[in-house]
Amino acid sequence: MRIETSFLFDLDGTLVDSVYQHVLAWKEALDSEGIDLSVWRIHRKIGMSGGLFVNQLLRETHDQFNEDRVERLRVAHTAAYQRLRSDVKPLPGAISLLDALTRANIRWAIATSGRMETAKFNLEALGVDPQTAVVVTRDQVKHAKPDPDLFLAAADRLGVPIEHTVVVGDSVWDMLAARRCRALGVGLLSGGYGTDELEKAGALRVYEDPADLLSHLDEVAARP
Numbered sequence: 001m002r003i004e005t006s007f008l009f010d011l012d013g014t015l016v017d018s019v020y021q022h023v024l025a026w027k028e029a030l031d032s033e034g035i036d037l038s039v040w041r042i043h044r045k046i047g048m049s050g051g052l053f054v055n056q057l058l059r060e061t062h063d064q065f066n067e068d069r070v071e072r073l074r075v076a077h078t079a080a081y082q083r084l085r086s087d088v089k090p091l092p093g094a095i096s097l098l099d100a101l102t103r104a105n106i107r108w109a110i111a112t113s114g115r116m117e118t119a120k121f122n123l124e125a126l127g128v129d130p131q132t133a134v135v136v137t138r139d140q141v142k143h144a145k146p147d148p149d150l151f152l153a154a155a156d157r158l159g160v161p162i163e164h165t166v167v168v169g170d171s172v173w174d175m176l177a178a179r180r181c182r183a184l185g186v187g188l189l190s191g192g193y194g195t196d197e198l199e200k201a202g203a204l205r206v207y208e209d210p211a212d213l214l215s216h217l218d219e220v221a222a223r224p
Contacts, residue, residue, distance in 0.1 A: 005221040006160045007101060008151050008183065011112035012046065013170035013191025015094040015210060016122040020192075021084040022046050022077075029076035033069065035061055043192060047113055047171035049144030078117050085121040091190050093211025095126060100214060106221065107158045109134035111150035113173070134158055145173040148181035155183075166220050168213065175201035186220055188213065 013019040026042045041060065045053050054065050101108045110128065112119050116137045123130055134157045141149035148162075155162040167178035170191025178185035179202035187198030187206040195206045205220055207213040213220075 004160075004164065005106065006155070006158055006165045007106065007108040007221075008154045008165050008167045009108065009110050010047070010167075010169035010171070010174045011110055011119060011122050012114060013091075014168055014174075014188055015091060015098075015110070016088055016125055017091050017190065018088045018122055019043070019046050019170070021081060021088055022118075025077045025080035025084060028080040029073050032076050033073060035063055037061060047145060047169070047173040047191070049113055049138070049147065052144075052146070078115075081118050082121070088122060088125055090126050091209050091211075093209060093214050097210045097214045097217075098126070098128070100217070107160060109136065109154035109158050111136045111154040113138050113144040113150065115139050145171075146176035146180070148177045148183075151177055151181050151183060155181075172197055172201035175203050178202060184220065186213065 009015055012022060023039060023042045023046060027039055030037050035057070037057070037060065045056055054070055057063065057065065098108060110133065114137060116139055119137050123135065128135065134154060136150050136154045136157065138144050141153050143149045151165070151167055152162055155165050162181050162183050165183045166186055167174060167183045168186045168188065169175060170188045171193055175185040175187060175198055184204055185202045187193070187203035188209055189195065189206065190209040198206050207216060
């Protein structure tokens with residue numbers, strides 16, 4: 001029996017060039033609460049779940065975070081990101097990659113730690129309609145990355161075994177989540193993490209961006 005490969009994509013930094021807009025939006029939100037955190041430290045947390053993000057903040061700032069303050073941060077981040085949305089563009093090759101998979105009858109889904117309130121702008125930039133494509137956001141699962149819930153939910157909605165999927169992401173959180181659900185992890189450099197970091201987190205292959213992955217698709221995808 002031939003095993004077909006399905007693809008589960010992260011969104012920010014994987015299909016759309018939005019990591020640094022998120023960093024700047026979080027910086028603005030944190031500043032509004034008087035929380036001093038360097039930009040590079042924020043970048044290292046993009047892609048992880050909101051709960052883990054807060055835990056990291058507690059460790060690094062020794063500050064206090066109750067539910068009201070966490071919600072204020074989320075709302076402020078969303079508002080700041082909306083102002084920066086015009087700068088968000090698809091990464092090179094992203095649209096062509098999704099089109100190529102669709103033409104080849106290879107199933108794919110998007111699974112993002114972002115909530116739909118911000119993800120919708122990125123999906124719009126990609127030309128992906130969440131009403132017709134499989135898109136799983138933070139709103140729909142109990143835990144986000146590095147827990148595997150997002151990818152498990154995406155595979156379930158595609159109707160494919162998680163072991164037959166390739167998880168494509170730009171962060172160590174994507175690769176850790178892929179490893180935890182027994183999917184094959186493929187890393188992209190387009191989110192700012194290095195090859196060594198992605199490989200140590202579990203990436204079997206690392207490519208520059210979606211265009212580079214598309215040109216090497218035969219290395220990771222079993223033919224349908």
